[in-house]
Amino acid sequence: xxxxxxxxxxxxxxxxxxxxxxxxxxxxxxxxxxxxxxxxxxxxxxxxxxxxxxxxxxxxxxxxxxxxxxxxx
Numbered sequence: 001x002x003x004x005x006x007x008x009x010x011x012x013x014x015x016x017x018x019x020x021x022x023x024x025x026x027x028x029x030x031x032x033x034x035x036x037x038x039x040x041x042x043x044x045x046x047x048x049x050x051x052x053x054x055x056x057x058x059x060x061x062x063x064x065x066x067x068x069x070x071x072x073x
Contacts, residue, residue, distance in 0.1 A: 007064045012038040012051035021049070 003017030015021075016036045021029045031037060038051035042060035045052045054060075 007041075009063045010061055011055050012041055014038050 001017060003015065003019050006014040008014060014036065018035065021031065039049050040051045041062060042055040042058055044054035044058045
């Protein structure tokens with residue numbers, strides 16, 4: 001199964017599948033055996049980069065509809 005990244009309406013990115021999440025230095029986050037995590041999009045989380053539900057308290061609003069990128073150069 002491919003790794004799936006879902007952009008939730010007014011909420012986080014949901015990553016589902018096999019992946020590794022690393023910080024700016026290349027150090028891997030310990031995901032505690034999870035294969036599904038939520039990453040913050042609102043910028044208000046206290047557990048960056050993970051979602052803590054802050055989007056529901058800060059009136060975060062973002063609805064993204066899939067579209068095609070231009071051809072690769």
